[in-house]
Amino acid sequence: MNNETIWSGWKLAKPTKMATDGQETRRYQRTMGQYKSLLATLETLDNLVPGALNGQHGLAFPDEAITGVFEELHRTASPKALKIAHNLLVKGLERGHAKLKWHVTIPSPLVTVTRKPPTVTTHSFSELHPWDDLVEAHEAMPNSKGFNGDALHKWLTGRWLFQLIREGALMNRHGLEQIPDAFERGITFFPGSGFLTLEECIQSSNKEDKDEKDEGEEKDGETSADDSSSTSTLVPSIEKEQRFRYRRLFLSPVSQLLLLNTYQAIGKAWPRTASKSIVPVEQCLMFYVKNIADDAPPASFSALLSMAKTSAALEMSPLLTHYASKADISLSLRPSSWQRLLQRKVLTATSVKTDDDEVYLDFQAPNQTRTTVSDQLKQLRQLQRCFSASLVGQTGRHEATNNIEAFLVVSNNNGAMVTLLAKWCQKLMQKGGRVKSKLVARSAATYLSTIARPLVAHSQEFGDIQSASADEWQALYDNVLNSAKSPGMRAKMQNRLSDFHHFLVDTLALPNIDFEYIGGTKQRVDVNIITPAEFHRAMTLIEKSDQPARFRTMQKLALILGYRLGLRRSESASLLIRDIAYLPDHDEVQGEVIIRANQYRRGKSYSATRRLPLWLLMPEERKSLIQWTQQRRGEATTQAVEKQLLFCRSGSGYLLLDDKELFRPIQTALKTVSGDDSLRYHHLRHSFVTFTLLRLLEQAPGELLPRAWILDDNRNVAMPNADADISALAGLAPQGRPSRKRLWQLALWAGHASPDETLSSYTHLLDWALGQALRERFNPMLSIDTQFALLNLPSKTALSSWRNRCGLKGQTQASELLQYLKDDWQNYLAADLFEKEWHSYQAPTHNPLDNPLEAAFDWPEATTIYQSMRLVEQQEICDVPFVDAIHQAARRFVLDPEQLHLLIENGEALMQRKTRRSNQQFSREDNRNDRLRRVASKSIYMPELRRCMAPPIKPPVLREAGQFFHRLLDWHQSQPVIAEESLITLRKHMQRSIGHIVLPDAKAINRVRELLRPLRCFQHVYLVVEVEATAKEKRIKQHWSKATDIPHKRINLMPTPTPSGRTRHWYGNANLKITRGNYKDTQQPLWEAVRFAAFMAILVLGLDK
Template sequence: MSALVAWSGWQLSPPKKMSSDGQEERRYQRARERYQRLWSILETLEQNTPGVIEGQQGLVILDATITAVFDALHLNTPPKALRKTHNFLVKGLERGHKQLKWSVTIPSPLVTVTRKPPTITTASFAELNNWDALVEAHDAFPRVAALSGHALHKWLIGRWLFQLIREGVLLHKRYVEQLPASFEQGIMLANNTAFLTLVEGMQSTKDEEKAEYNDAVDGDAPSKTPPETPIEKEQGFCYRRLFLSPISQLLLLNIYQERGKEWPRTATNSRLPIAQCLRSYLKHITNNASPVHNSALLSMAHTASSLDRPPVLNHYASRANIALSLRPSSWQRLLHRCVLTDTSVDTSDNDVYLEFQEPTQSHTSPSDQLQQLRQLQRCFSNSLVGRVSEREAIHNIDTFLNVSSRNGAMVTLLAKWCHKLLKKGGRVKSRLAVSSVTTYLSTIGQPLVAHSLEFGDIQTASADEWEALYENVLNSIKPSGDRAKVQNRLCDFHAFLVDTIAAPPIDLENTQGAQQRVDVNIVTPAEYRRALDLIESSKQPERFRTMQKLALILGYRLGLRRSECAGLLVRDVVYIDGNDTFIGELSIRSNAYRRGKSYAATRRLPLWLLMPKERELLIEWVKRRQGETTTQQIQKQLLFCSSGSGRLLLDEKALFHPVQTALKTVSGDPSLRYHHLRHSFVSFTLLRLLERSPCELLPEAWLLDDNGDIALPNTEADISVLAGLAPQDRPSRKRLWQLALWAGHASPDETLGSYSHLLDWALGQTTYRQFNPSLCLDQQFTLLNLPSKTALTSWRSRRDLIGKTQASVLLSYLKADWQPFLANDPLKHTWAKYQPPHVNPLDTSLETVLNWPEATTIYQCLRLIEQQEVHGISLDNAIQQTARRFALDKGQLCQWVANGEQLMQRKTRRTNQQFSREENRHDRQRRVASKRIYMPELHRCMAPPIKPHVLREAGQFFHRLLDWHQKEPIKAEESLVTLRNHMQRSSGHIVLPDAEAINRVRELLRPLRCFQHTYLVVEVAANAKEKRVKHHWAKATDIPHKRIELIPTPSPSGRTRSWYGNANLKITRGSYKSAQQPLWEAVRFAAFMTILVLGLCDGNGIG
């Protein structure tokens, strides 16, 4: 063996013999064999790359060397030691890459995956001998004349139960146990097929929302708990529909007619166990003295059904809590195409203006902030009476915010959130009791404050940082029930932050590791078409209507997640214009705007999943986006964005909220979300993949919209062939994997478990075809429960039946017999035929925000005009072409050109450029003409901020200023003109002549929710009294003393015009001394663009 000494990173040292006994000797020999095997591998690697064993710095190990070493390792290592040996080498290479800077391609480690046992084994197959004997005796359908009363009742129930198990529709113990309650509830019909609904209660993740009902108050006195509506009650249960074959329907009808909807009872009046009913029946049809246990019956039935049924349906029938059936309301919407009428769809989206002063995080400690949190919690209680009224709680919170100066940013946000809950209520009730708000705060308050102390700047935190914070909070909660409650409250809290401090939206409901119940719901094809029509008929701008329709199409047809849809780039839509043989595809991949939920989220989706008109709409939009840019980076820009803002994600209120409002309106279901489009895609596509002929499993009524037109694509095609799989009439496991790939799942487990909700229908249809035999006269006599064969002959002759008759034909004449045994529908009186709303709820969702173009759109218009002028096109023609390209009014664009030119010519009293950088002024034409420079300064517009988050905030500020001008035009124009007259492009502050001007500028910050983000830097003489000067400015401007700083005047005389000095207003969230001032950049550009579009330009051009 080599004399080399192994580097410590390999973690390989020679074994040592500790003693001389036999056991130690054997241990030593095993360790030495392992050591020699691993050392020989390192020597093989050393031969190709000297220095590997000793651990030299900066080695470069070729890929060919790594491949050869691992191939030899897999060839020569015993199978039992392969995993450990492979991972030894992988971990050593990883340490070398990390610690010694090795350049090496490291293979993945080997993992052991537990292998699932096969469905059919030799032992289970041998049990089919007994099973076949039972089935043969059962299929004879013997009549029992010797039994009566309770014994006959048990026998009839046992016969029906055995038929369900024999058909393979009831193969799990849990669903067998739920059958008695469903039996007593009654039968329901769907397309002339009877079914039972198995119901299982579950721990609701909305227990805290139910507390809103319990604590809802009128005034300050507690009220009684209002009754739950049926739509609210059904959300607390899991459902599975048990569709019955013709034989099992006849047997069930036989029981109902003989004994009614009552399960056999014991002496204590409890339901008789299912096992006793089965034993009572099997004892009479078999001579076997030993009873057969339920588990053995289920096992044998599972093995038998595995031989003649698709594996996915057998898997579904034998597993619990996978592919949950639709809730009753969702099923009725699909079945009858009706809408709920007694539910209200809340489309209001009130903004909450939050103005708070962010503290310096370095001066706060965990104990300080947790103490402040406890002080906040005391605002909801009184030591004397214990509970305070709503008015007192609001007053206490206001006092807490105004008096205390030790509140951190998170404590302040929590206090404002509680203030909002008391005034506007929660998700269930518009009014919340003080005790409910206290519960909400105690649920997330302490972990959120504790984990936020190292969070950084709340105002500039990214979506990833917020998700990491919430994930830390969730991971600190141990009980699963509490975890679900905390997640719900965090969703509510972050929605509040989105509205108040413009926090980036995140999808917390899909956070990895979050335990949550499956949200079972789908959108029907008819509702999908209604939602498209509702969006199209709204009064929103055409651009946003088109994007909302495409977001709805991509979610419903391709199953895109919300983040995937919002983060699509122009280059992600792949097509060949004019080539009909290549349909095109959509690429889903990570980019600068979104991360994939997992490695499986990267995928390609064929565009033949869309209908032809939908594909045309998508490609037309891509071409439109390609024509909107003035740079060569169009392929890297977003597919859905505001005009001219190709690098800024569109706000959810402009893209997804209108889609959700449309879905809720056309269905009447207030629980529908955008994510349910993904559930719909998986559910309907799985039915298409399981069919043996086109649309075999989809009733015609499901395919049509309200106008009778086909609403699903490829209804006459074999989509298995379109997907490159085996034809429909051939079995293939690849279909499930293909659906999982389209859905972005690592395996079909998640696809079937959480997203497919119509497998119950597929199982029912398969069972209906499989167990619909032609019955002889004796079998008909038994199943129809007629008193004599003469009665059977008479019954058949009246219906012109001759010879053997299929069970389904017999059932067709027994429809009226089901009526006394139908289950009650709690939603019976809440359904109505869909009628388009008289007032479109989307007309008001974006009424003010979208009346004006985006600030970046206006900039891009002005830039395109100047680019065309550089190429010799006249100004009038350039304006006309730009107006046509951006769908703007030419007269309005002409006015913006004139206003921009006038503003950019403004100079200060010292003749410096007010809105232009001096160093860029002489190079402006080259920058404008270049297609490689991102948003340079123009002749008619200042340069926008470069950083994306600053540019996005500037766009929000722009619309808020325009909205403010619409509500208070006089005050807005005074503030904007004051800012215009004293703003400088090259300076990070505003020099204002007096307190009145300062107050006018600060009023402008109020609608921007930045009222408190100001410093006042006062230049004073050397002999000025600091306390007196601060008191003057604090009284005149209402700026706190701690945000007023005094500096020596730069005047050579050392004196100022007034004893209280000259004030410079700094607009900043952090330190005003910082070189980076993103807030000021956003405010400055937004104010400039607002002044430009409003035409607030004076004539002399002097600021």
């Protein structure tokens, strides 16, 4: 085949011979052979899909063809040639999909992962001989008689440090460097073990965090009466501990005895130099090693650690050796989280904020101004000058707000993004940020400077802000985040973008964005878990709330899926009915949950696709999930039931739930039952991985996951298969038999590509597992000489007297000896930051999930009403009596039969309404003869009914219509008179197909516009005025602008279509257009949403007469 006919997107160029020498000839022969092999693969694909080789546009590749080509390639090619050919095909198909609009399923590329070298090699094993000599000398318990003063202090601390690395408790330099501070803080005990807490201060890259903290500490009259109840919800101790990351160093009995001996000899002060600085750990350790070594000691601190790692690899499990050798994996729980797990108590000072975070600011969202980037950046600099260094405290906040208001009023050159940023800053100073209810000007300016410049620059090509989809917003934010110069700056920008977009969602009803999966660098691990007792408390709190039964059920199931299966937030929200795999009426087939990409979410990676066994991970809750799935199947009226969402409003199977309906109540419940205001839904996933890993590692049930940890408040076991060997149940090696497959199985369940991510970010109790292993391995029988060396007693006679008082005889185990030394630790205990802040959990007297002001929950969903009416008409077509049809539909959609009967009557009256010209006002004439067939069909999505107009077809428009419907009902509840006047005016004059409302006068126009205010669409109108040919444009625009408050640029004049060419009034006849774009566009999604929402609101409120 001619090389010129090969499409350039395949990136396959025919090699050329550059010279005539032997080396070049051999290179040419090799590359030519490779070229022919790759070309043959492409020709095989071209035979199955003609035109693929030369790059024809719009090709459709059958899955069978793609599968056949790749399977043949994998069957015949060598490993190296396979990788080259496989990735050539993958990348070429990707380019074809992007550039030539190919429809093709593209496999994942092949990636070569470099194999890590083994821990124990021939060279490292040969170094164990001097190590064994050191260990033998150390275990002989040499005395320190030859040392005093600073040398004695270094020798004693060095001896204890050597015991730590000899055991394998801590074998990384970074962790050892944190030992002196932990030593001086003291030891903490709980039944069965003791530990030191290593703390590392995390240098926050978020300057605004400090600003907010300073803001919270200012006392100069900044907190007013309005926000006195909205102070920080975090206990000061929790605020402090969130600035650190922790690692608990659990001590074996021998390490505890050596530590006590060191404390009694030198106190809690780590050895110091002459300048009062801390003596480095390395210096103390090497000083001790040099004094006990018979031969040449290890050359360096690194060599000593290398020996310790090799020895531990031969004695401990690979996982625990890996954990002790690394500083950045499996971070330990924060002190408050650890205490919650041990004591099952909550913090007293924590108040959980449960009110709705929605903020409505009445302003007109601007159109995208056609200006250059430099012009908008200039306007941004003017906005930033509204904040001054002198603007601090209450006065500064008001002054900055007024400056911004003046900036918006005076300037006519602001683009949409600059205007929205300005309004966001106003909201921050009026409603607040993350710490206080109101931010000072300095903090608001910091928020603005973090994201404003790249956001304004990238938004110039963004298009219409109101009509942009979630994917378009996410792409914009991706571009903004890619401008970050460091991981810390990226994290700060992502936080501010999340705040900004939340503001846009609340004020402009824009689509939600899942910021957790906006691409980029890995963020700092948020360490927290939910205990089994807290999980059951949250379930009870949700069950006893006053929410509708449907929402309670969905929230409980989402909570279960996060805690039992470790589902991500987006995975829970986007589950489809088909993703719950089970066989009805066959309990022996336990079923599973399938996590995979769909139209609502793309997987975080290829490994996110997985199957989770219900019978193993959630056997008790399995029945509830299947019952809900069966209920959802029964709600569907079309054949495409399997593609509908598992969690949705009734009748809205294709619309995702809002956060406030699904995840926000769950998070409120978790915060309430734990007292920890930092808990999020994602911590359910951390809990699943943490507890499941302990269960996979333990040799017997209850060994690593104590029974006391898995009990609820009623002392019932709150974990599934608590007494079973889940390794054996999962088809892995039984407990007691080593197997690395357990880690891979856990990573598979968590949706990770390898155990690296699982261990580094999601497991938080490996410190406890290592401590339990050390307690078993280093608990020897101690001779009298060893006891004398470890105990701080003046003579062996004193030792004998003390042993007689304790009733000890002969050799004694180290753990037994520690039981009689409890009183000796009193001066060396670490302080408990939360000692006075814990109390037993009591269910709140007022359930924070009860929200009587949320009227949206009190009304059926608009699509639910439609689907119930459709089911009634379907039953009527099947000759079911009308009354029976109403009861069947009411039972399926959980409605009151009398209420449904009234809705049907109202709908029938509305659909019979006609215009002044006797045209149907809501019904399409061309569909009336075909209506029965469409209603009865199970393949047509949502046709027009005899008693209800058809909902919008496009899911985003339907979602917006549902939001508008509830806002109209809420508005009617708060302002019934104004709402009814506006709705009735719209009902009289609206038309079926276009956003063209012929209104008699300015009062009627203003009444209809009032309806758009609660919908946050007040500015999305045009006024098209029919005028005489001789009319004065400026005078007429002034009249209508003054009468309706619509700006001149949104008032358009057109000649009157009347035969006489004259109008009744000099100012013409005005028609109102409701649109986000140009009112001449054929597609008007805003009007479709407003029309359907208004129709359903009129139907529900009975305003049909």
